Amino acid sequence: MEPHRWNHEAGFGQTAVDTVKEMPTVVTQRLGSVLTMKTREVCRSCNNGWMSQLERQVKPLVLSLMDAAVRGWSIGILPDEAARLSTWAVKTAWMQALSAGTTVGHSDSYHYLRQRLLPPPDCKVWLGRHAGELDFNIKQMAVQVRRSDRPWDDGDIRNVLWTCLTFRSLSFLVYTVDGWGVPPPTRDSNRWRPVWPQSMSIRFPARFDVSDQDVLSAVALQAPALHTPDLPVFERDPDGTQYRRRN
Known part of the structure; x- marks a missing residue:
């Protein structure tokens, strides 16, 4: 059977001072596995250059961590290894977002990652030992954050991206903000x-x-200082779930 993958998109957004509207729920089936995803937002020189080199550098680290997780061993991660793992995780999270057409930040963030080969300021990365049914899986949530003391349609926003990359026994949790x-x-x-x-x-x-439920809740917006607007009107999407198949 030819490998394929599914992409689920859903969400909601504030559309008026008193209204939250459900965004379209779209389930897309694509040919190819999650390991062969491609985005056309990256030039050939970057894809075949520093990105490819980063993949080669991180691969033995990921394999050793995966082996330790499966065998129940304790393993040390040095600061320079943590930096490479985090840079790779942020890059992978951004590529997934771009392949789905999600806004993940300003160009300054991309340039910072490219030039310094380090995550931009305010990024955070965590690593957990995963035990559950999820195999090669990506969970992602994008949120536009505004200050509560300003108008709801104020243009000064921050793009927050939560991503959980699960590869069998490992789960990388990535947080970026622009x-x-x-x-x-x-x-x-x-x-x-x-x-x-x-x-x-x-x-x-x-x-x-880290359980499957931990993976699901990890990308949910769970921060005391951040909250969704408490509005009286919630508009449902009248079209329901849309199913698409793409080559």
Whole structure:
């Protein structure tokens, strides 16, 4: 059977001072596995150059972490290894978002990652040992954040992207934001080991495993300083779920 993958898109947005509207729910079936996803937002020189080199550098680290997770071993991650893993995780999260047509930030963020080979400021990356049914899986949520003391349609917004990349026994949780002012998130260190920013060696895995439910809740907006608007009107999408098949 020819490999294929599904992409599920859903969400909601504020469309008036008192109204939240459900965005279209779209389920797209595509040919090819999740390992062969492509985005046309990257030039050939970058794809075959620093991105390819980054993949080669990170591969043995990911395989050693995966082996340790499966065997139940404790393994150390040095600061330079954590930096490479985090850079790769942020790059992979952005490529997934771009392939889905999602806005992930300003061009300054891309240039920072490209030129320094480090995640931009305010990015965070965690790593957990996954135990569940999810195999090669990507969960992603994009949110536009505005200050609560300003008009709902104020143009000064921040693009927040949560991504969880699950590869069998590993789950990389990636948070990126394209501007200042958004309170930094935290995650349970008993399940998620912080690997960026990190200035010292860390031990992997954490005390507890990451379950499928932990993966799902990890990308949900769970921060006391951030909240969805409490509005009286919620408009449903009248068209229901749309199913598409693409080659």
